[in-house]
Amino acid sequence: MPGNSQRKGSIRKTAKKPTAGSGGRVRRGLEGKGPTPKAKDRPYHKAHKAAKKAEKTAASPSRSPKRRTTGDAEWIAGRNSVVEALREGIPVQTLYVAEGAERDGRLREAFRLAQDKGMGLLEVTKNELDRMTSGAVHQGLAARIPAYEYAHADDLLERAREAGEEPLIVALDQVTDPRNLGAAIRSAAAFGAHGVLIPERRAAGMTASAWKTSAGAAARIPVAQTVNLTRQLKAYQDAGCMVVGLAADGDVSLPDLDLADGPLVVVVGSEGDGLSRLVAETCDQLVSIPMANQVESLNAGVAASVALYAVAQARA
Structure with missing residues (x-):
């Protein structure tokens, strides 16, 4: 029946307007908006952020970050070790004592030293202290x-x-024993050196053992790391320093060294292997320490101490 809106196939009239065609009121929406911006020009695109970072890096001096850290914190476990660390001025952050630990003289001294230095003191369970120190024999104190x-x-x-002084730097090549590193740091501080340089890889770092051997000197003299020791030695040479390496077969005997009063870098190798080939070739002079025939070599810490004493005497 005509006009019957209930009839199948009829059109239901609603208040909404029928959708306009693309040639109607949405024509402006189809108009061109120009070429698509490049990725680096879009503020929220990762390419834009990377470009900004590159610009910032180019504007700053081309040198690596000023400071690096060893990464994770370290632990000193055991009553004697902790007391010695506190006596030597190692920068302990927090002292941990196990619940129920026997209060003997060493523990009371550790508490007193920690209080004098304003360090934190925490009491934890023995199981927790075992976990934090990776199962070390801590005797209730770490x-x-x-x-x-x-x-x-x-x-x-x-x-x-x-x-206002001529630079004096100690560089260690292939020294992997942290006690030798600590001894070299202690000697460097004692004889007026301005710092110690160590490679970032395949070398000892500033561990608790190195801190302990340095007898607190590591808090008074900077230790620097470098990714490439040979390249850094060349950079020191470009800055006006003479680089001398200690070697058993050196061309010059240490007492005859005539470079001691100028800007100097003293390179010390490991006891077993000595200087690496590239480092030895980079040195301006190879210097030997006179010794009795029965002694083949000195460890790095002792060799550094002897050489720095000779340099200090020459400068005096």
Whole structure:
């Protein structure tokens, strides 16, 4: 029946307007908006952020980050070890004592030293202390050392310039024993060096053992890390320093060294292998330490101490 809206196939009239065609009121929406911007020009695109970062890097001086850290904190476990660390001025962050630990003289001294230095003291369960120290024999006492903050290699030269002195830097090549590193740091501080340089890889770092052997000297003299020791030695040469390496077959005997009063870098190798080939070739001079025939070599810490004493005497 005509006009019957209930009839199948009829059109239901509603208040909404029928959808306009593309040639109607949405024509403006189809108009061109120009070429699509490049990815680096879109503020929220990762390419834009990368370009901005590159611009910022180019505008700053081309040198690596000023400071590096060892990464994770370290632990000193055991009553004697902790007390010695506190006595030597190792920068302990927090002292941890197990619940129910026997209060003997060493524990009371550790508490007193921690209180004098304003350190934190926490009491934990024995199981928790076992977990934190990775199962070390802690005797109910452990100390947490923060990650060491390394200096930049250029800082050692700046330190000498600020002091108005000729630079004196100790570089260690292939020294993997942290006790030798600590001994070299202690000698460097004792004989007026402006810092110690170590490679980032295949070398000892500033562990709790190195701190302990340095007898607190690591808190008074900067230790710098470098990715490539040979390249950094060449950079020191470009800055006006003479680089001398200690070697058993050196061309010059240490007492005859005539470079001691100028800007100097003293390179010390490991006891077993000595200087690596590239480092030895980079040195301006190879210097030997006179010794009795029965002694083949000195460990790195002792060799550094002997050489630095000779340099200090020449400078005096």
